[in-house]
Amino acid sequence: MEYVWKQKPKASQSAIEKLGKEINVNPILANMLINRGVETFDQAKDYFRPNLSQLHSPFLMQDMDKAVDRIHQAIQSEEKILVYGDYDVDGTTAVALMYSFLKGIYTDVDFYIPDRYKEGYGISEKGVRFAAESGFTLVIALDCGIKAIDKVALASELGVDFIICDHHTPGETLPAAIAVLDSKREDCAYPYKELSGCGVGFKLIQAYAKSHGIEESRLYPYLDLVAVSIAADIVPITGENRILAFFGLDRINNNPRPGLKALIIQAKVEKEIQISDIVFKIGPRINASGRLEHAQASVELLISSNLDEAIERAKLVDEVNATRRNFDENITKEAFEMLAEREMQAEWNSTVLFKEDWHKGVIGIVASRCIEKYYRPTIILTESNNKATGSARSVVDFDIYEAIAECADLLDQFGGHKYAAGLTLSVDKVPAFQAKFEQVVKSRIEAIHLKPVIEVDDELILDQINYRFYNILKQMAPFGPGNTEPVFRISNVYAEDVTVLKDKHLRFKIVQDGQLTTPVCLGFGMADRAKDPDLTTVNMLRGRMRFDILAEIRENFFRDKSSLQLYIKDIKFD
Structure with missing residues (x-):
């Protein structure tokens, strides 16, 4: 390619010379730093020496006080609390973080991960009814829920309160939850907008700790999970994320939780762990359970307290990951063959492929593989529960979420952000969607976007x-x-x-x-x-x-x- x-x-010569002199670096390094938003001595000090004191107050996030009060009320009233999360790495690390923290201060807590195939993405009706029937009166949803208006309304009818912790783009209407924590809310003044779902969960436990006299040092063991979520969910490593990732990596390299240590052993990483190691070696193993079987196995691995037990769990996860790689390779090959045939017929600005028997758990990976080869906004669809369901991936500087939103009249539901999204539609509408999405992309995309x-x-x-x-x-x-x-x-x-x-x-x-x-x-x-x-x-x-x-x-x-x-x-x- x-x-x-x-x-x-x-940068201007004067700016380069000024910063270079202040921090004693050559012009090349000074210019690189300015391009990363570092223009003064104090900014350079914060950049090169991150400190957890640089994190924003969690109470700057809209509804944070309501969320903290509702959790405390549940604990005081001895209510049952359910931690609910998505089945990808961000969701499972978020659930492991919130569940472990709450378990450390309260006993009546459990967690729930929806089945990718039977329930689909996000808060499901089955999950809501499980909570109500099992006596849970508070659900804390992580990395999902920002568009679950109907499900949260159903929960309210059944006597179940929701706290939403999400980082995806909200719709025009927010769910009627007790609290909706999402810095992308238009009415949210939180200064940093790019937290992972697990990062939002960390802000919630940080707020609870501040409100109830819990030492901040008790939160440090959870930073390894936050770093994994930041790396695997491909969120920007800037501002607050960079601080969280810095200290999370330090934790992973010096004192990782048993589950992560077992994964590092299984992945045979024998050097200092970097973000890229999480992206390519650790994250895919955590993801594998949710892609092919059930992500509960990943959460159980991440909350393991015994290394021997964690190693056994990691071996099982690794076996599932090997199977996932098989599916990935076979479906990618089929997708490439379809694209090669299509390329001979016309020029395309987008890729939308559908095959009813492709494995739902790997279509996001296949979308990324297609971009590596053809470099176009890509959606891979398969059939699940009599619907076409798909994963979308984008190219640099093209907002695939907005492009999908323009096709909303053909969709049952969709969600996501600039570079990754998910969608569901009727199988018979796939050809119409393919045509309209191509039209939208063609009208929006520039030639520079079609070359890496x-x-x-x-x-x-x-x-x-x-x-x-x-x-x-x-x-x-x-x-x-x-x-x-x-x-x-x-x-x-x-x-x-x-x-x-x-x-x-x-x-x-x-x-x-x-x-x-x-x-x-x-x-x-x-x-x-x-x-x-x-x-x-x-x-x-x-x-x-x-x-x-x-x-x-x-x-x-x-x-x-x-x-x-x-x-x-x-x-x-x-």
């Missing part, structure tokens, strides 16, 4: 790549959306010592101005890139053709020795 290289803005973009922080010469520079870069972590891992352009180089690893990866060194580099370059999956059989990347590298690269700088450890390496993002030959 061809990438667009997009240079990030250059790699944002470039700055250009480096090889002499500038050293440990002093890298050690400052490292302090800019955790990296993720909104605070991406720095990418640098290195120009006019040629390769030496080119090696192909496992028939698909490249390892080589580069020469610039006659100087051979110390950092080794690694290009994963780049060995078979080619415009034609004679112009493979390997042949061009070995032919000493000049090229530019985009690369991340990383540290490699081998036999107790460390070295810097360049992880290649893209190569462009002259």
